[in-house]
Structures are given as structure tokens and as C-alpha cells.
Amino acid sequence: MESLQIFFENADFVVVNKPENLNFHSENQPGLVVFVQKMFPNDTIFPVHRLDKMTSGLILFAKHKTAAQQLGELFAERKLQKFYLALAHGKPKKKQGWVKGDMLPARRGSWKLSNTLENPAITQFVSQLTVPGERLYLLKLHTGKTHQIRVAMKSLGVPILGDLRYQETAKASLADRGYLHAYAVKFDFKGQTYQFVLPPSQGAEFQKPEVQMLIQQWAQPWQYFIKE
Structure with a gap:
């Protein structure tokens, strides 16, 4: 594949722009982690979080073990804020708010949202x-469960456009991609606030003028969310 776009880099971590339709881990072909490690042969790369194959956008890798531990703690303590963009057809059960519930295994590797709140996914x-x-x-993710946004959207009655699973x-097969994009990340690290915002560049639907206008309005996505 062509070289990945490095969105930001310092001595502790690197922010990569993940293309859509690329596995995180290697399966039948090399995955994202392999490509990032090849770009930094003098460092041991540690993923701080992960993205599904269909998801494009910002993903964070630590460049050494200490940074991996520190950034991992931020993620575990919900101090690493992550924001996503998704497109969907249809009328949702609600237009804004919260989606909360336990994630339960479903058929063929899928998940479903439960009404119980023992260890809930919170979006x-x-x-x-x-x-x-x-x-x-x-x-905005308040937890980091597998397929969390994809399941949340399906529970709203509006599965993500192009999501072949949900x-x-x-x-889904009519769309040119799965329309989920890791749009922004914000966190404090070593006394400095980092905030990264990257609009999607892949997918014809994301490039429509009406969509682009909204994305520009949401250029500072953290302003649109109150604390839990």
C-alpha cells in the first residue's frame, strides 16, 4: 500500500491517518500496526486504541513503553476524548442524546445492545x-467497546451507511465505503493539551457540499458535548 499519512509526531507518540478498508491487525495481509511499525524501525510501536477495518481517521500509537502506559491510563480513565463522524439514512429514534447499554454477543461476531447497565457502552x-x-x-465515545458506535447507531434504527455487518x-453493498470516521482526539499529556481534528477524505458521500458544510461547523467537536 501507499505510505500512511503521519498527522502528528513527537518523541512520545504518533498520530496516524488510517485509511478505510484496512485491518488493524494483520489477517490475510499486513495490517495497520505492521505498516506503522515499518515507518518507525527505531521505535517499538504500541497502539493506544484501535479502529475497525471500515473506519478511517485518527489513531494514536505510543513510541515507547512508558508513553504506552501513560496514554493507556488516560484512555482507561476516559481522559482521552474521541469524536467520530457517521452518515446514515433514515429517521433515528432520537436526534441527539445518549445511547447506553451492555454489549452482548450476537451472531457471527456481531454485537447487540441490551437494556441492562452492568458494564455499559456509553455513547x-x-x-x-x-x-x-x-x-x-x-x-463522542465515553467507553471503548468493540463495534460500540456501529451497534449504537443500529440501536437508534439507523445503521451506518455501508456497514456490511449491521x-x-x-x-450496505451500494455504498463505496463504511461511513464511520475517527474525526478528532483531545487529551492532556505531560502538561500540554493536544487536540487533533481531521475531516474525512475518502468516500463520495462525505464529500457532498451539504456534508462538508456541517463538518466545517463541527470543527471543534468537543464544544458540542457536556460532561456525563
Whole structure:
């Protein structure tokens, strides 16, 4: 593959722009972690979090073990804020608010949201109409569960456009990608505040003028969310 875009780098960590349709770990072909490690042969790279294959956008890697531990603690303590963009067709059960519930295994590696709250996935979101029948969602993760946003969106009655696992296959296969993008990250580290924002560059639907206008309005996504 072509070289990855390094969005930011210092002595402790690197922020990478992950392309859509690239596995995080190697499966039948090399995954993201392998490519990042090759770009930094003198460092031992540690992923701080992960992204699904269909998801594009910002992902953080520590460049040494101490940084990995420190950044991992921020993530575990919910002090590393992550914001995502998603596109979906249809009318959601609600247009903004919270999605909370335990994640339960479903068929063939999928997950489903339960009404119980023993160890819940917590997602906060706002949304805006782009064109009739389509909305852009800005989502903030308060936990880091597998498929969390994808399951949250399905529970709202609006699975992510192009999501081959959670949207009806006939509809999902018409899209040129899965429309989930890791849009922004904000955290404090070693006395400094870091905030990174990267609009999506892949996917025809993300490039529509109506969508681009909303993304520009959400240039500082943390302003749209109150604390839990």
C-alpha cells in the first residue's frame, strides 16, 4: 500500500491517518500496526486504541513503553476524548442524546445492545440533516467497546451507511465505503493539551457540499458535548 499519512509526531507518540478498508491487525495481509511499525524501525510501536477495518481517521500509537502506559491510563480513565463522524439514512429514534447499554454477543461476531447497565457502552451524539433522508452524526465515545458506535447507531434504527455487518447487505453493498470516521482526539499529556481534528477524505458521500458544510461547523467537536 501507499505510505500512511503521519498527522502528528513527537518523541512520545504518533498520530496516524488510517485509511478505510484496512485491518488493524494483520489477517490475510499486513495490517495497520505492521505498516506503522515499518515507518518507525527505531521505535517499538504500541497502539493506544484501535479502529475497525471500515473506519478511517485518527489513531494514536505510543513510541515507547512508558508513553504506552501513560496514554493507556488516560484512555482507561476516559481522559482521552474521541469524536467520530457517521452518515446514515433514515429517521433515528432520537436526534441527539445518549445511547447506553451492555454489549452482548450476537451472531457471527456481531454485537447487540441490551437494556441492562452492568458494564455499559456509553455513547453521546448530536446529528443534523444533510439532505432529505440522510443525517450526519457527531459522536463522542465515553467507553471503548468493540463495534460500540456501529451497534449504537443500529440501536437508534439507523445503521451506518455501508456497514456490511449491521446494515442490510443489499443497502450496505451500494455504498463505496463504511461511513464511520475517527474525526478528532483531545487529551492532556505531560502538561500540554493536544487536540487533533481531521475531516474525512475518502468516500463520495462525505464529500457532498451539504456534508462538508456541517463538518466545517463541527470543527471543534468537543464544544458540542457536556460532561456525563
